[in-house]
Amino acid sequence: MLTLPRPLDVPFTDTSAEALRLSLDHGRIAPLASRSITVPTVAAPTDTEPTLAEAAPELTLTLTVIGSSHQAILSAGSTDAFIESFACLGKDMSPLRPRWDHEDVRHGRWAGYTEHRFTATRTKVHGDFPTTAAEVLATGADRAVTSDDHFSVAFPGQPGALTALSLTCAQPERIAWQSWHCYPQHQEIVHSTSELRRST
Numbered sequence: 001m002l003t004l005p006r007p008l009d010v011p012f013t014d015t016s017a018e019a020l021r022l023s024l025d026h027g028r029i030a031p032l033a034s035r036s037i038t039v040p041t042v043a044a045p046t047d048t049e050p051t052l053a054e055a056a057p058e059l060t061l062t063l064t065v066i067g068s069s070h071q072a073i074l075s076a077g078s079t080d081a082f083i084e085s086f087a088c089l090g091k092d093m094s095p096l097r098p099r100w101d102h103e104d105v106r107h108g109r110w111a112g113y114t115e116h117r118f119t120a121t122r123t124k125v126h127g128d129f130p131t132t133a134a135e136v137l138a139t140g141a142d143r144a145v146t147s148d149d150h151f152s153v154a155f156p157g158q159p160g161a162l163t164a165l166s167l168t169c170a171q172p173e174r175i176a177w178q179s180w181h182c183y184p185q186h187q188e189i190v191h192s193t194s195e196l197r198r199s200t
Contacts, residue, residue, distance in 0.1 A: 021095035031064035082110035
């Protein structure tokens, strides 16, 4: 079910889609809003198969809004195992510029997950931006695993200044989420898709 975006009492300050950077090395940034979701760690045990990791810590994916940007944080117990930052991180060139419409794949070790996949697209809106942004909210809600796995925020002073995040898959072998960042001052909407996968 689609819920209205949560209004934030903070100004819309991000510059443009062109300023976005992708980093897997940046620390936590204080969020304006967040949603935490427990994700399964292993398949349910059966009479014939032992549990893959009986003592595995609980995994939590926290989706956070930081301006018209986001972080996705995977925590194992009380430890942050993975942080994806897709945000305006300043002039430091170490974070990657997104390669629009191209899938980037990185390998590592993040609470049992070994592969991160990321794709971002940038769309120029021709026409009524607030209406298009409202359609983005509906799309995000439709793609979420459940209604509780989608949330959005609206910034004051700029009609259509929205950020939305959705959990789209939560399985022991794969976690996926999507984001929509709306820039009314440039008539642009950025959509990102992210996945963490375990090696097979």
